[in-house]
Amino acid sequence: MNQLTVAQPYIEESEILLEDLLDQESLDLVVFNDDFNTFEHVTSVLMKVCKHSHEQAEQCTLLIHYKGKCAVKKGSKEELKPMCEAILDAGIQAAIL
Numbered sequence: 042m043n044q045l046t047v048a049q050p051y052i053e054e055s056e057i058l059l060e061d062l063l064d065q066e067s068l069d070l071v072v073f074n075d076d077f078n079t080f081e082h083v084t085s086v087l088m089k090v091c092k093h094s095h096e097q098a099e100q101c102t103l104l105i106h107y108k109g110k111c112a113v114k115k116g117s118k119e120e121l122k123p124m125c126e127a128i129l130d131a132g133i134q135a136a137i138l
Contacts, residue, residue, distance in 0.1 A: 068137050069114070069115055072113050073105065073110045074105050083101075084098040084099050089127075090127045091124060118137060
């Protein structure tokens with residue numbers, strides 16, 4: 042009898058590496074609202090730590106205030122961890138999600 046064989050699609054190694062890279066960069070640095078920090082302080086910290094422009098930092102600060110949180114940066118855990126620690130050190134609630 043003849044056996045039916047199904048051809049497996051060929052996936053190049055570069056495609057697999059690209060998928061791994063995209064997975065690594067899919068985390069968000071999220072900043073949360075609180076009742077203690079001023080708009081100016083949060084804006085300043087986002088500009089310093091995340092290298093946001095003044096306008097970008099202000100818009101994130103407004104989202105944090107009105108929505109309760111905002112993803113301020115996207116990247117790998119290794120990239121986001123020092124930023125998260127710097128934001129926490131500034132007295133602002135943040136997490137990598």
